Amino acid sequence: MGNKELARSFDQLAKIMEFQGENHYKIRSYQRISGTLKKLGSPLAEMSMDEINAIEGVGKAIAGKIQELLNTGTMQTLERYKSEVPQGILEMLNVKGIGPKKIKAAWKELGVESATELLYACNENRLVELKGFGAKTQQEVRRQLEFFLRNRANFLHINVKEMADHLMEILQSTLPSIQMSWTGSFRRCDPVLDKLELLIAAEDDVLDEILALPDMSLIEKRAEHLSLAYQEIPLHIYLSTPQDFVLRLFASTGPRALAGRLKGAAYTNEEACFDELGIRYLSPEARALAVAGAQPPDRLVRREDILGVVHAHSLYSDGVDGLEEMAAYCKGAGYQYFVVTDHSQIAVYANGVSRKNVIRQWEEIDQLNNFAVDRFRILKGIECDILNDGNLDYDDELLAGFEVVIASIHTNIRMNERKATDRIIRAVESPHTNMLGHPTGRLLLGREGYPLDMAKIIDACAANRVAIELNASPYRLDLDWRWIAKAREKEVLISINPDAHAKEAINYVDFGVKIARKGWLDKEGCLNARDVDAFLTFCGK
Ligand SMILES: [Zn+2]
Numbered sequence: 338m339g340n341k342e343l344a345r346s347f348d349q350l351a352k353i354m355e356f357q358g359e360n361h362y363k364i365r366s367y368q369r370i371s372g373t374l375k376k377l378g379s380p381l382a383e384m385s386m387d388e389i390n391a392i393e394g395v396g397k398a399i400a401g402k403i404q405e406l407l408n409t410g411t412m413q414t415l416e417r418y419k420s421e422v423p424q425g426i427l428e429m430l431n432v433k434g435i436g437p438k439k440i441k442a443a444w445k446e447l448g449v450e451s452a453t454e455l456l457y458a459c460n461e462n463r464l465v466e467l468k469g470f471g472a473k474t475q476q477e478v479r480r481q482l483e484f485f486l487r488n489r490a491n492f493l494h495i496n497v498k499e500m501a502d503h504l505m506e507i508l509q510s511t512l513p514s515i516q517m518s519w520t521g522s523f524r525r526c527d528p529v530l531d532k533l534e535l536l537i538a539a540e541d542d543v544l545d546e547i548l549a550l551p552d553m554s555l556i557e558k559r560a561e562h563l564s565l566a567y568q569e570i571p572l573h574i575y576l577s578t579p580q581d582f583v584l585r586l587f588a589s590t591g592p593r594a595l596a597g598r599l600k601g602a603a604y605t606n607e608e609a610c611f612d613e614l615g616i617r618y619l620s621p622e623a624r625a626l627a628v629a630g631a632q633p634p635d636r637l638v639r640r641e642d643i644l645g646v647v648h649a650h651s652l653y654s655d656g657v658d659g660l661e662e663m664a665a666y667c668k669g670a671g672y673q674y675f676v677v678t679d680h681s682q683i684a685v686y687a688n689g690v691s692r693k694n695v696i697r698q699w700e701e702i703d704q705l706n707n708f709a710v711d712r713f714r715i716l717k718g719i720e721c722d723i724l725n726d727g728n729l730d731y732d733d734e735l736l737a738g739f740e741v742v743i744a745s746i747h748t749n750i751r752m753n754e755r756k757a758t759d760r761i762i763r764a765v766e767s768p769h770t771n772m773l774g775h776p777t778g779r780l781l782l783g784r785e786g787y788p789l790d791m792a793k794i795i796d797a798c799a800a801n802r803v804a805i806e807l808n809a810s811p812y813r814l815d816l817d818w819r820w821i822a823k824a825r826e827k828e829v830l831i832s833i834n835p836d837a838h839a840k841e842a843i844n845y846v847d848f849g850v851k852i853a854r855k856g857w858l859d860k861e862g863c864l865n866a867r868d869v870d871a872f873l874t875f876c877g878k
């Protein structure tokens with residue numbers, strides 16, 4: 338075991354102990370020894386016990402721990418502390434820029450149990466409410482978390498998108514005359530990836546040019562295949578001839594079974610591949626369900642079909658932008674209506690809206706709406722909490738006043754399948770519910786959803802004319818696209834909703850549409866592709 342690893346063990350011990358609120362002096366001594374060991378000139382493994390004892394800050398207890406680490410590779414005290422803390426907390430303690438005290442506050446006050454949940458809390462602007470956190474700290478924590486999450490074995494599409502776009506620009510300017518494309522799961526817009534894959538129509542010698550770019554490091558080089566890390570993200574580069582490029586692109590985007598049926602000519606574009614297969618062309622994200630001999634629906638939903646922004650939070654609850662600003666953003670992006678849905682009263686953690694403020698919001702909406710002039714409308718919506726017993730969070734009279742009610746679970750989320758399914762079905766059966774929000778409550782790479790009998794829930798939605806949300810937040814993407822076909826079979830409508838807590842997050846809809854296309858959602862089956870009148874008719878208003 339090297340000095341750095343030894344230092345890391347003491348650092349980790351100090352962090353966990355601080356999280357646990359242990360003796361301050363002990364913690365300080367472990368922090369100090371960690372710093373000393375990091376800078377030590379000679380390897381501890383080659384030092385005698387006397388020499389180790391002579392290091393500043395090393396007392397009897399620390400000397401014993403160093404010896405234990407050198408002899409066994411582990412430290413019992415550290416292992417014991419580690420076993421007392423949830424895995425997600427240990428993970429968060431490794432994130433730079435947020436110390437154990439702040440992690441503890443987020444854990445205790447907000448129930449945050451993993452780095453992804455913490456990032457989600459930042460995005461929902463929750464951290465600023467905690468003692469010791471300001472907007473600036475929150476910003477910094479978010480930056481560090483994004484970096485941390487990018488660097489884990491799996492990462493979210495949203496956390497690499499910008500970096501990948503930037504890298505593509507660099508590559509294209511470095512190799513201007515060479516054909517190249519992203520391929521694999523990134524090109525398919527999979528929500529979670531473990532690497533980036535790039536196809537290049539070129540010879541071996543371009544690889545040296547790529548390797549010379551900043552932040553690139555080589556992992557393995559094989560014939561026609563280079564495995565690299567770019568800013569520590571695995572990057573696989575495949576080489577092809579210019580003639581084979583389209584076929585290779587088609588095959589590596591998948592499904593491979595389809596590619597296997599192609600004769601393998603020099604295709605000029607992927608449309609030609611689809612032509613040969615006799616299947617209507619599908620954009621890369623919509624190919625997962627494609628099989629030979631079957632046609633996709635002829636009109637998959639597109640971004641430009643979406644007319645209304647449904648599900649967004651304003652300053653009335655935990656959003657960071659005002660109602661008017663959010664509406665203006667929607668209008669500017671070409672939408673025709675905006676359904677503001679703040680949190681209901683029980684959501685104290687998210688500044689849930691009291692009855693009085695609901696009325697105030699309705700008045701503001703009435704003042705802002707001038708449909709005759711601007712052909713744009715704000716609808717009175719709510720993201721109403723589903724209480725533990727499945728009832729909704731306001732009385733019937735108030736609920737009847739909303740134009741759109743999304744019912745979602747945010748509290749008491751540890752449930753078995755039966756309890757979770759029953760609770761949701763009860764909410765779906767409420768005459769006020771128009772839509773089920775983020776059905777499983779999952780956070781990608783952060784929190785598993787509660788176990789659900791989804792088929793039963795879809796049946797209940799069908800029976801009660803309730804739509805299901807495809808929550809387009811790239812951290813949720815819930816309903817999972819794999820359930821869309823089932824929902825459509827039962828004629829349940831899907832609404833592609835940004836769940837925006839800031840106006841820019843309204844653009845989550847774009848990615849949500851791609852995910853919906855994975856599940857072959859047709860325009861007909863998309864609730865917010867309907868105009869405002871049809872949307873309101875569906876909501877019974
Ligand atoms: Zn929600």
Ligand SMILES: [Zn+2]
Nearest residue numbers: 648650720836
């Ligand atoms: Zn929400």
